[in-house]
Amino acid sequence: MTLTTIQGLTGDLPQETTGFVGRGDELTALATALDTSRIVTVLGPGGVGKTRLALRTAAMEGARYEHGVVLAELSGLRDPDLLPGTLAALLGIPENDSRTPLDAVIDYLRDRHTLIVLDTCEHLVEACGSLADTLLRATPRVSVLATSRQPLDAPGERVLPVDPLPIDARDGGDAVELFEQRAAEVVAGFAVDGSNHADVVRLCRRLDGIPLAIELAAVRLRALPLEVLAARIDQKFRLLTGNRNSRVERHATLGTAIEWSYDLCTEQEKLLWARLGVFAGTFDIESVEQVCAGGELPLEDVLEALVNLVDKSVIQRVGGAYGDRYRMLDTIREFGVQMLAATEDELQVRERHLDRFTALAEEYGEHTFDTDQMERTHTLNRDHENLRVALEYAVSRSDGDKAAALSGGLWCYWLMIGRLTEGRYWQTKVLEQFPEPCKERSWALNIRAHLAIFQGDPAVGVVDAKASAEVARQIGDPWLEGRGQMYVMFGYTFLGDHDTAAAAEEITARLLEPIDSPVGLSLFYGCRAYMYLQSGRLDKAVADNERSLEMIGAGSGERWMQSYNYFMIGVARFLQGEAAACTAAACVGLRMKHEIGDPVGTAYCLELLAWLAADAGRPERATWLLGTADVLWRRAGKRLSGQPRMEAFHEQATETIHQALDEVRYQELWRAGAARELELVIASAEADSDKLLSAVPGSSVRDDSTVLTRREYEVARLAAQGMSNREIAQRLVISKRTADAHMEHILAKLGISRRAHIRDRLDDFRPDED
Numbered sequence: 026m027t028l029t030t031i032q033g034l035t036g037d038l039p040q041e042t043t044g045f046v047g048r049g050d051e052l053t054a055l056a057t058a059l060d061t062s063r064i065v066t067v068l069g070p071g072g073v074g075k076t077r078l079a080l081r082t083a084a085m086e087g088a089r090y091e092h093g094v095v096l097a098e099l100s101g102l103r104d105p106d107l108l109p110g111t112l113a114a115l116l117g118i119p120e121n122d123s124r125t126p127l128d129a130v131i132d133y134l135r136d137r138h139t140l141i142v143l144d145t146c147e148h149l150v151e152a153c154g155s156l157a158d159t160l161l162r163a164t165p166r167v168s169v170l171a172t173s174r175q176p177l178d179a180p181g182e183r184v185l186p187v188d189p190l191p192i193d194a195r196d197g198g199d200a201v202e203l204f205e206q207r208a209a210e211v212v213a214g215f216a217v218d219g220s221n222h223a224d225v226v227r228l229c230r231r232l233d234g235i236p237l238a239i240e241l242a243a244v245r246l247r248a249l250p251l252e253v254l255a256a257r258i259d260q261k262f263r264l265l266t267g268n269r270n271s272r273v274e275r276h277a278t279l280g281t282a283i284e285w286s287y288d289l290c291t292e293q294e295k296l297l298w299a300r301l302g303v304f305a306g307t308f309d310i311e312s313v314e315q316v317c318a319g320g321e322l323p324l325e326d327v328l329e330a331l332v333n334l335v336d337k338s339v340i341q342r343v344g345g346a347y348g349d350r351y352r353m354l355d356t357i358r359e360f361g362v363q364m365l366a367a368t369e370d371e372l373q374v375r376e377r378h379l380d381r382f383t384a385l386a387e388e389y390g391e392h393t394f395d396t397d398q399m400e401r402t403h404t405l406n407r408d409h410e411n412l413r414v415a416l417e418y419a420v421s422r423s424d425g426d427k428a429a430a431l432s433g434g435l436w437c438y439w440l441m442i443g444r445l446t447e448g449r450y451w452q453t454k455v456l457e458q459f460p461e462p463c464k465e466r467s468w469a470l471n472i473r474a475h476l477a478i479f480q481g482d483p484a485v486g487v488v489d490a491k492a493s494a495e496v497a498r499q500i501g502d503p504w505l506e507g508r509g510q511m512y513v514m515f516g517y518t519f520l521g522d523h524d525t526a527a528a529a530e531e532i533t534a535r536l537l538e539p540i541d542s543p544v545g546l547s548l549f550y551g552c553r554a555y556m557y558l559q560s561g562r563l564d565k566a567v568a569d570n571e572r573s574l575e576m577i578g579a580g581s582g583e584r585w586m587q588s589y590n591y592f593m594i595g596v597a598r599f600l601q602g603e604a605a606a607c608t609a610a611a612c613v614g615l616r617m618k619h620e621i622g623d624p625v626g627t628a629y630c631l632e633l634l635a636w637l638a639a640d641a642g643r644p645e646r647a648t649w650l651l652g653t654a655d656v657l658w659r660r661a662g663k664r665l666s667g668q669p670r671m672e673a674f675h676e677q678a679t680e681t682i683h684q685a686l687d688e689v690r691y692q693e694l695w696r697a698g699a700a701r702e703l704e705l706v707i708a709s710a711e712a713d714s715d716k717l718l719s720a721v722p723g724s725s726v727r728d729d730s731t732v733l734t735r736r737e738y739e740v741a742r743l744a745a746q747g748m749s750n751r752e753i754a755q756r757l758v759i760s761k762r763t764a765d766a767h768m769e770h771i772l773a774k775l776g777i778s779r780r781a782h783i784r785d786r787l788d789d790f791r792p793d794e795d
Contacts, residue, residue: 038084038096044206046236047190047199048078055082055185059089059140059168062183063161066146066171069187071356072237072279075172076144078187083142083170090168091138091769100145100355101305101410103417105152110446112141112156119661120445121625122481127156131163132662138166145355146173154179189234192226200229203236207243208251215246224255231258237356238282244338245289258285283360286337296322297330298339299368302361303378306410307343307350316377320370350407375418382408382415383431390434394544396582399620402441409442416451425458429465436472441585441621445480449473467496467505474512478519481666487516504545507536511549518556526556547576547586554593563597570594588617588626595633604637611637612711619707625666627703628657632665632675634710639678644685645694646715647678652698653706696772733771740767745784 055078058065067075080096087094097115102108109127113120118129141160146153154177157169161181171177176184190200201217204225208215217225228251232238245254287295300317301308313331318324331351334340339357343350353361365371389405392398405412412435419428432451439448452473459466470493477486494509514529530553537549554569570590577583591614598607611633618626631654638647658664665671682691698706701717709718733741736757743753754764771783 038080038087038094043210045077045081046203046206048074048081051078051185051187052082052085055079055170056086058183058185059086059170062181063167064157064169064171064177064179064181065183065185066173066177067187068173068176068184070174070235070279071359072235072354073187073189074236075187077236079142079144079170079172083140087140088767090140091765094140094142096142096144098144099149099153101413102149103305103413105149106450107413107447108149108152108156110444113446114442114444117624117660119443119623119625120480121661121666122663124662126446127159129662131160133660134160134164134167136166137164140168140170143169143171146171146177147175150175150177153177154182157182190229190236190239192229192234200232200234200236200239201225204229204239204243207240208246211244211246221251224251228255228258231255232282233278235279235282237354238279241282241286241338244336245286247336248289258282279356280360283357286339287360287364290337290339291330291333293322293326293330294333294337294339295364296320296370297327298334298357299361299364300370300374301340301353302358302363302365303374303414304353304358304411305414307352307407308411309350309407312381312408312411313351315381316374319373319377378411379415379418379424379427379431382412383419383427383434386412386431386434386438388434389438390436393437394547394577394581394583394586396578396580398441398583398585400582402438405438406442416454420454420458423458425455425465428455428458429469433465433468433472436468436475437585439476440479443622445476448476449480452476462496462499464497464500464502464505467493467500467502467509470496471505471508471512474509474516478512478516483516483519487513487520490516503536504540504542507533507540507549508545510536511552514556515552518552518559521559523556523560530556543576547573550576551586551589551593554590558593558597563601566597567594570597584617584621588614588621588623590614591617592626592630592633595630599633599637604641607637608634608713615707615710619703624657625661627707628654628661629665631657631706631710632671636674636678639681642685643715644682645690647682648686648691648694649698649701649706649717650710651675651679651682652695653701653703654698655695656699737767737771740764741771741783744768744771744780 055065055067059082067079069075083094083096095112095115097112099108099111102111109125109130110120113126113130113133116130116133118126118133120126120129122129124132143153143157150173153171153173157171157177157179160167160169161179169179176182190203191198192200201222205215205217228242229239232242242254242258249257287298290298297313297317300322301313303316304312310328310331314324314327318327322330331340335342335351340351340353343352365374385405385408389401392401395401412431416428416431418424419431432455435448435451439445452469455469456466456473459469470489474486474489474493477483477489490509490512492509494506494513497503497505497509510529510533514526514533517523517526517529533549533553537545550569550573554566554573557563557566557569570593573590574587577587581587591610595607595611595614598604598610611630615627615630615634618630631650635647635650635654638644638650655664665675686694697717705718705720709716712718739757740753743756744750748756750764750768757764768780772780
């Protein structure tokens with residue numbers, strides 16, 4: 026289960042917010058390197074522009090890759106063991122089986138043509154090199170583009186060093202152009218001309234042409250005239266280099282430029298800069314105020330200092346659907362960490378950071394099934410990297426109480442965001458802190474059992490669940506014991522041992538039902554409903570799902586538990602032959618599964634609706650529903666989780682469809698379902714339509730997923746005239762591979778399998794005019 030709307034997915038690349046200067050030769054060299062090598066590392070010191078170059082190349086060359094570009098920003102990832110899981114989450118791979126994240130990634134990418142961008146690898150060089158090597162050996166059409174301060178040392182690696190920008194006009198003068206662009210953003214109308222050219226060149230030469238150093242210097246024009254700025258930088262560097270004529274080492278140049286920017290800050294700005302070093306990824310104002318306020322930086326002054334650091338380009342403002350957030354470039358953050366380590370504040374600041382995210386996690390755990398479940402999960406997920414940092418700090422400090430409180434509050438979070446392996450990892454770390462029987466040990470075992478069972482590892486989950494219940498019995502906690510027995514019941518249900526599951530159910534009911542815990546009882550009734558469903562007691566399954574829904578409350582915005590309840594009701598009604606009731610429940614479950622971004626649950630609901638459609642003599646509807654489900658199953662790894670009974674229903678529906686449709690029509694409908702935007706497929710299912718809708722009902726927005734781009738329309742028009750891909754490539758002056766990629770997209774968007782049918786459907790997919 027993944028919150029696909031908030032995790033970066035295939036094809037998502039950040040938009041450039043400032044102008045891209047120069048690097049024409051490097052862009053060409055990098056594109057050529059990707060032509061000849063499957064792993065290319067952009068190499069250079071901090072601040073030289075490795076990430077911008079890699080992302081610009083990925084954007085320009087992305088059309089080559091049939092299945093898109095995946096960006097993994099690794100600066101906030103500290104533990105190399107979590108690297109495969111991080112990539113799996115970015116790919117939207119659900120962790121619904123016992124495969125390791127690396128195996129799941131390999132299975133998903135095995136037949137895909139994809140470019141993976143690993144950005145900022147220097148602190149994870151060995152792990153990134155090993156990951157890249159493994160992927161390239163197992164996936165013949167995957168390429169890796171990395172940025173790092175040192176090579177990954179992976180077999181076949183092509184290293185492309187990136188130098189600073191040239192300064193002299195005869196070499197391009199890109200450094201001067203960069204300064205001019207950034208200065209114009211600070212001082213309206215600024216331009217390099219004969220009166221100031223010498224000062225700009227002198228400044229850029231002192232900064233060795235390093236882009237980040239130049240950008241930091243340009244911001245100072247808010248306070249200093251250019252000639253004063255150039256003179257002060259010159260003086261600063263002369264002092265630091267002993268007035269030598271030799272230029273400073275590049276890493277020292279950037280460090281000096283950053284230190285100079287730091288020296289020009291007020292004392293409060295310096296304090297905030299240093300304290301912000303404890304954050305990873307992005308952060309919000311409330312977290313900054315709670316973590317960084319104190320001493321000479323009182324709470325009421327934090328916001329002003331933050332705004333001033335944004336104005337000085339020390340901090341970047343990152344907008345988004347959930348409010349403004351902020352981040353620091355790695356090199357600037359690293360400097361802040363060094364400054365913080367030199368003060369007596371470091372321990373207090375890190376403790377406040379831990380306290381902040383422990384409190385957020387505890388609050389989340391207490392309100393997991395509240396009506397604002399989705400908003401809370403989205404909000405917490407934006408701070409995922411900070412949660413990791415806090416967990417790492419608590420474990421490294423052997424602060425078991427806070428580590429248990431932080432990880433314990435996230436008991437359902439890992440399921441909501443689809444990172445079950447990572448959740449199990451942190452529970453294991455917590456268990457190491459509590460070797461003796463106690464509440465913390467029982468709860469960590471309980472969470473790990475929960476995650477293992479949902480990850481398709483019920484045998485391991487049962488072991489943890491039994492241990493959790495036994496620890497709870499020893500310390501006299503009936504609620505925890507009941508939770509442990511609940512997962513014993515649930516795990517044995519997955520294992521098909523219904524007698525043992527029933528015995529555990531009796532104990533669970535005796536322990537949990539007397540306790541006033543709506544969340545606990547909702548979970549219990551939902552888990553017991555699954556036991557009843559699997560053992561054929563369908564009326565009891567429906568009744569328990571309805572009890573679970575009652576515990577949550579009518580009209581609740583909770584989605585995780587309710588989506589399971591409605592799906593199980595739908596399956597029970599399908600098995601009872603009650604088509605209308607099944608359709609109603611399945612559609613509600615489908616919508617909820619989509620809202621939480623659960624691809625496996627969404628696929629199950631689509632399958633159920635497809636079986637109904639096939640039984641009802643509606644083969645076209647059944648086919649596009651199965652086509653959409655197939656896309657999700659291929660991401661999950663195994664259709665219907667390999668359950669023989671479910672697979673039999675799938676095969677029966679498929680056979681019924683083939684008896685009603687010829688192969689060409691079947692393939693067209695299947696491809697249409699696979700290509701159409703998921704929201705539109707769901708809307709079509711909810712509308713009880715036999716045809717796929719072209720737009721969501723009530724929306725005036727045209728479906729961009731089915732509208733051809735201008736270039737695709739041009740390619741399609743030439744193909745309709747009978748041209749081959751090679752002829753189209755020559756006519757449009759593009760590569761053959763790019764033409765091939767465009768043709769694949771065109772066929773998918775038109776929902777057809779043969780080029781000969783393009784002419785018949787082309788006018789319906791004409792791109793909008795500007």
